[in-house]
Every structure is written in structure tokens, then in C-alpha cells.
Amino acid sequence: MKLTRRSLSKMLAGSAATVLAASRLPAQAGQAQGTTTAPHENMAAPEAISAADRKGLEHFPKGYTPQEAGKAVAEHFVTSAHYHLDRIVYPEVCAWYGSLEFARVTKDQALIDKLKARFDPLFSNEAALLPPQGQHVDFSMFGALPLELYILTQDKRYLDLGLQYADKQWQKPDAQGLTGETRFWVDDMYMITIVQVQAYRATKDAKYLDRAALEAAAYLDKLQQPNGLFYHAPDVPFFWGRGNGWFAVGMAELLRDLPASHPKHARILQGYRTMLTSLLKYQGKDGMWRQLIDHDEAWPETSGTGMFAFAMVTGVKNGWLDHDAYAPAAHAAWTGLVGYLDQNSNVTSVCEGTNKLNSLEYYLLRKRRTGDFHGQAPLLWTAAALLRS
Structure with a gap:
């Protein structure tokens, strides 16, 4: 029997009660699959910070600082098992890249060394874990990781490996110049463009930015709706939280490097601002966004919230977004x-891996995971x- 919105609401309310009960249980290490657990006991309540400080992005209560939370999650990643035993896939790449970026901005050489040591066996006895090159967007995204390691270490092995993925991704472009991996799923916009942006950051060759910008603009034209949000795909008219998060992060990462003089810059910045304006309207009082952004009956979801927080923080710090409007929203989201x-x-309440389906209940009833790399990364x-800075 097909679920109605009323029956879904009742079911989700019952699920919420189960989650609340489970939150009192201890969490398991690694990619445990379950529901929410209690936060660190030594954390101060976020209400302890003044209203004035909430308007900025510098002051957070004990336990909530980016230094503390980032360090804890990055160090946890170092000792985590591979996401899959037979290959490295994009959620692990995203968490690895995030750990390296955190180590870079905190100048934590010991952490960089640990993250490098996790990768180096892939050149030898664990080479079977390397994904196929350029055959699918989820595999091609791996190229962003060795490129980040090259930027940090200047070891040419990482550059050569990363560029193999970046260049093969564009080996057979279509008539518009888009990669052959283009399928217009909302999450692909990040998966495709981050590899090309990283290739640009590693080489300063503008062709990589041109590819990323062309792809981003095409996805904007195809998927962005009048309210600024994005369908999961043209045939799936739902504003899935993490799907929209991928797009928000993808635009923010690209805009960090795309010159204002670039012919696609204005289009991408306009799409980014339109989206972020819409997101302000849907943010909950708890700082969170929901599994389906525009459905109040959907549950607060962490991976999408983290992605939107990243996009807002990056926009405020680069002057693309109004500080007074977006800094408090980013502070609340963090x-x-x-x-x-x-x-x-482990980050809790992470939406499980999600294919696309034209079904409301499919998205509302997605399972919540704990410690999934989809949530650790943002x-x-x-x-x-x-x-x-």
C-alpha cells in the first residue's frame, strides 16, 4: 500500500522516538550503522556563547571549536577501515581530502604524515584498491586525493596519478565539451568539478578550470529550480538534502579559484547566491537542514547540513555572501x-547512500547512519x- 503524507508523518514520529531512546546508548567505533548517540559529555551547551559571538565565525563554546572537532574526526579517520575492501570509493576520498585540508590549515605535519602513510601502500601491495580510471564519476573522483597530497608534499608520484584521473575524465568529451561522465545527477557536479579544480590547483593549468566551469554551468542550467534548489535529477523532483549539499560545496570550491574575469564566473556566482538565499529560508531553529529540505516531516540530516555550512562559511570569508545574513546561519549550522x-x-544521523527514485517515501525513509564517511567529510x-584565512 502506498504511504500517504499523514501515515509517513506518524511513522517518522515513531522513528524519532526510537532514535531518542537509542541516543542514550554508547556508540560503536568505525563506520557503525545506527542512529544518533549523545555528544561529548565535556561539551558546553552551544547556548553558552553570546548572541554577539554568534554573529561571527570565530567564537565557539568548548567542545564546539573547529580545532577540537576537526582534530578528533581527522585522527579518527586515520585509524578507520577502508570504506570498501576492494577499492577506494568517493566517500572515503572526501573524508581523506577533508582530513588533509584540516591538517594543512592547522599546520599539523604529524597528521599529514599519518594521512600520507595511509595512502602510500596503494602504490604497491594494495594497488588493487585503486579504482578504475575514468569509467564512472564515482571512481574518477579519486583523482582529487593524490592531487591534494601532491600540493602538500610536491611528490611527483601523486601528481602523475592524480592527472591520470583528471585527464581521462575528459578523454571523450561530448559535443558541448562536457565530460562523457555527465549524467545530470545533482551530486555529480561536485564529483566531476573537484577533480578538475584540484588539477588546476596542482598545475595552474587553466584548462582544468575551464572544464570545471563549463560543467558547473551546464548542471546549473539543467537542475536548478526557480526557488534556487536542485532536483536530484531531471526525472526526480525532490530537494534531497545531501544532493543539494554536493552542489553547494562544488560551487564554493570552484569559486575559490575561478577568476572573476572568467566567462562562466557570473553564471556560477549567481546560481550559488540564489541557492544560498533559498537555504536561509529552510534552516531549522536547531541550525540543521532536513533530509528533504522543504519537508517539515523529514528528519534533521548531518551530511547536508555540514555541506551547507561549508558553502556559507566559504562565501562569507570570501565576500560573496553578506556577513550579517550568513555568518549567524553558518555559526548555527556548525x-x-x-x-x-x-x-x-562519529557523526550521527547521516543519510545512507542514496540512489535516485521518483518516490517521496523513498527519501523520507532513508536510514540514518553513524560514522559514515558521507557525514565525516563535511x-x-x-x-x-x-x-x-
Whole structure:
């Protein structure tokens, strides 16, 4: 029998009660799959910070600082098992990249060394874990990781490996010049563009920025709706939280490097600002956004919230967004997100991996995971963004 919105609301309310009961149980280490757990016991309540400080991005209560939360999650990543045993896939790449960015902005050489040591066996006895090159967007995204290691170490092995992925991604562009991996799913916009942006950061070759900007503009034209948000795909008219998060992060990462004089800059900045304006309207009083952004009956979700926080922090710090409007929203999102960090440095209430389906209940009833790299990564990105000058 097809679920109605009323029956869904009842079901979700019952699920929320189960989550509240489960939150009193201790969390398991690693990528435990479950519901929310209590945050660190030594944290001060976020209400302890003054209203004036909430208007900025510098002051957070004990336990909520980007230094503390980022360090805890990055160190936890170092000892985490691979996401899959047979290959490195994009959620692990995202958390690895976030850990490296956090280590970079905090000048934590010991952490960089640990993250490098996790990667180096891929050149030898664990080479089977390397994903296929350029055959699918989820695999190609791996190239962003060795490029980050090259930027940090200047070891040419990482550059050569990363550029293999970046260049093969554009080996057979279509008639518009888009990568052959283009399928117009909302999350792909980040997966594709971050590899090209990283290739630009590593080489300063403008062709990589041109590719990323062309792709971003095409995805904007195809998927952004009049309210500024994005459908998961043209045939799936739902504003999925993490899907929109991928797009927000993708635009913010690209705009960090795209010159204002670039022919696609104005289009991407306009799309970014339109989206962020809409997001302000849907943010909850707890600082969170929901699994389906425009559905009050949906549950507060951490990975999308972390991604939106990153996009807002980056926009405020670069002057693309109005400080007085967006800094308080970013502050609330960060403190809300860190409140979902359990005593084992696992982010809770992370939406499970999600394919696309034209079904409301499919999105509303997605399972909540604890410690999933989809959720660990955005917290790390945002911690680094908060600390980045």
C-alpha cells in the first residue's frame, strides 16, 4: 500500500522516538550503522556563547571549536577501515581530502604524515584498491586525493596519478565539451568539478578550470529550480538534502579559484547566491537542514547540513555572501552539526547512500547512519573552512 503524507508523518514520529531512546546508548567505533548517540559529555551547551559571538565565525563554546572537532574526526579517520575492501570509493576520498585540508590549515605535519602513510601502500601491495580510471564519476573522483597530497608534499608520484584521473575524465568529451561522465545527477557536479579544480590547483593549468566551469554551468542550467534548489535529477523532483549539499560545496570550491574575469564566473556566482538565499529560508531553529529540505516531516540530516555550512562559511570569508545574513546561519549550522558528534568522534544521523527514485517515501525513509564517511567529510571540510584565512 502506498504511504500517504499523514501515515509517513506518524511513522517518522515513531522513528524519532526510537532514535531518542537509542541516543542514550554508547556508540560503536568505525563506520557503525545506527542512529544518533549523545555528544561529548565535556561539551558546553552551544547556548553558552553570546548572541554577539554568534554573529561571527570565530567564537565557539568548548567542545564546539573547529580545532577540537576537526582534530578528533581527522585522527579518527586515520585509524578507520577502508570504506570498501576492494577499492577506494568517493566517500572515503572526501573524508581523506577533508582530513588533509584540516591538517594543512592547522599546520599539523604529524597528521599529514599519518594521512600520507595511509595512502602510500596503494602504490604497491594494495594497488588493487585503486579504482578504475575514468569509467564512472564515482571512481574518477579519486583523482582529487593524490592531487591534494601532491600540493602538500610536491611528490611527483601523486601528481602523475592524480592527472591520470583528471585527464581521462575528459578523454571523450561530448559535443558541448562536457565530460562523457555527465549524467545530470545533482551530486555529480561536485564529483566531476573537484577533480578538475584540484588539477588546476596542482598545475595552474587553466584548462582544468575551464572544464570545471563549463560543467558547473551546464548542471546549473539543467537542475536548478526557480526557488534556487536542485532536483536530484531531471526525472526526480525532490530537494534531497545531501544532493543539494554536493552542489553547494562544488560551487564554493570552484569559486575559490575561478577568476572573476572568467566567462562562466557570473553564471556560477549567481546560481550559488540564489541557492544560498533559498537555504536561509529552510534552516531549522536547531541550525540543521532536513533530509528533504522543504519537508517539515523529514528528519534533521548531518551530511547536508555540514555541506551547507561549508558553502556559507566559504562565501562569507570570501565576500560573496553578506556577513550579517550568513555568518549567524553558518555559526548555527556548525554548532548544530557538532552536536551530532558522538563520544567516538562519529557523526550521527547521516543519510545512507542514496540512489535516485521518483518516490517521496523513498527519501523520507532513508536510514540514518553513524560514522559514515558521507557525514565525516563535511564536518572536516567546514572545520578547515572556519580556520582558513
